[in-house]
Amino acid sequence: MALENWRSMFRECLGGRCGQYCEEVVPLLAAVDQGIKPSLLWDVCTADTSGLLALLNQARSKGLLMSKLVLVELGLDVFIANVAAVTRTLVGISTAAPTWLIDISGSVPKLASSENHQEFRTHLASIVAQLNAATDDNVTGSGVASTSPAQNGDADDSNSSSSQAPESSWEIKALEIKLPEDLNLSTIFGCMLGYPNIYWWQGESGGNSLSGMPLKVFKLTADCSVDGSSVELFSFSVPEALEGELRPGIEHWGNVTNVRIEQAASFSNARFRCDSVLCLSVAL
Template sequence: MSLETWRVLFRECLGSRGAQYCDEVAPLLVAVDQGVKPSLLWDVCTADTSALLALLNQARVKGLLISKLVLVELDLDVFIVNVAATTRTLMSIIGASPTWLIDISGQNPKVANSENHDQFRTHLNSIISQLGAATDDVMSDPTGMSSSGEATATQNGMECLPQNSGASSSVKSGVIKAAQVKLPEDLNLSTIFGCMLGYPHIYWWEGESGGNSLSGMPLKVFKFSANCSIDGSPVELFSFSIPEALEDDLRPGIEHWGNVINVRIEQAGSFCNAKFQCDSVLCLSVAL
């Protein structure tokens, strides 16, 4: 697996602006492909759907990506999703004890109540259903297009978008396409993003607080990294925080999560030397 091959693809599909992020993003794409990370939020540069699809499908043609991936548009953001790994992650969250939501609506953060957890379980079940519908549609229509060239509509609220014409058609049922996940407009998407990214604890707030209660609050930041065989350098795979005041209550779950990720690293073919660290920080301003 050559980093230079990735660099060529980034230049061809995303241009010079996108190519500068190749060394940062390519190992994360490999982590998603190998199920170490369930998904990747594309936030490094502006790239339209067709360009990202071209990048992913050309990487698939060259054997750099092999898993069942979907480009998911969620509101104005885009995720590159490993369908199996994301489904597994969301099902794990749904089945976990109700401690994974951290309510930061008030001055003092706390574990959210059972009602809040139940609400998000409903939304996570919807996402799982929609991802399954997208996967079924790939199998029935490998190009992601109807005979008229229009985007193929699927069930359960997920709308499939047309495949970029420049992407290879030789991948057959393994073709990567784009789809939109439909969720209520008033839903706190930052919380959904945390679930999609596979964090063990995710911030939630109600009203217009926007998580501002975290500003100036002591936080514990957990980071999980590993060396990637693309160039042998360490890659930060996960980074999330919790209020320091809740550390004693949440640490057992975080340690269990770290052990699970470590097993996935051991099972992956392109990562080694996993490292899990925790640092105390005090942020004067926190944006979620």
């Protein structure tokens, strides 16, 4: 019944062309709402802000979405974000050891410098401040500070509803995040999506050094009771040459995410897989 409600709302708010993506998007929206994913990048079809807001607020009024969500505009892209989960994730990244940023500016990938990490900590702090100012919610003081400094997040505040009182009257709104114009937004996107390791580059390389490079691709899937499907919740890669150095942190991230899945209402049976790939062309 819930999925039928979603189909009806997709058609009404986004039009028939976007309705075909309902089955793909709804389980991911549930993962955001339940704090498994911090946010969802809307990239399945063209939809204006008013249509997305209408969809989300209708879903909230019907009890299909429960957490405090916000529509975040970053450049030309839009994220549907769980305020508490994004705050938790970005604070976790900011307090983690400087091993989460991978420099792919040159022909040989390497961990980015401490200075590069510090620069992005400043930008992440700005995003958190803008989120909290716009939502008038002191999320960072209610469970987020317990994030482990060893890696991007811990499991004790896995669901946004555990760190704040229910907001039955909360209206989902749009927020435009202001960042420097020359900032590498692809790196910010990786942070917003909650990946444990994120690519960064400088100059005009555009991340092209990954093309033709052996990569390790990690995928985390789980079963979703909303539609009975197996859902790919996360997919990210790291250069194979750095896998040994990065694997302990990735495994910790996987364990924390697995706990969040176990605690979520609509997800179960998490699976974490790693494959070796060689991509002739990589788009970031």
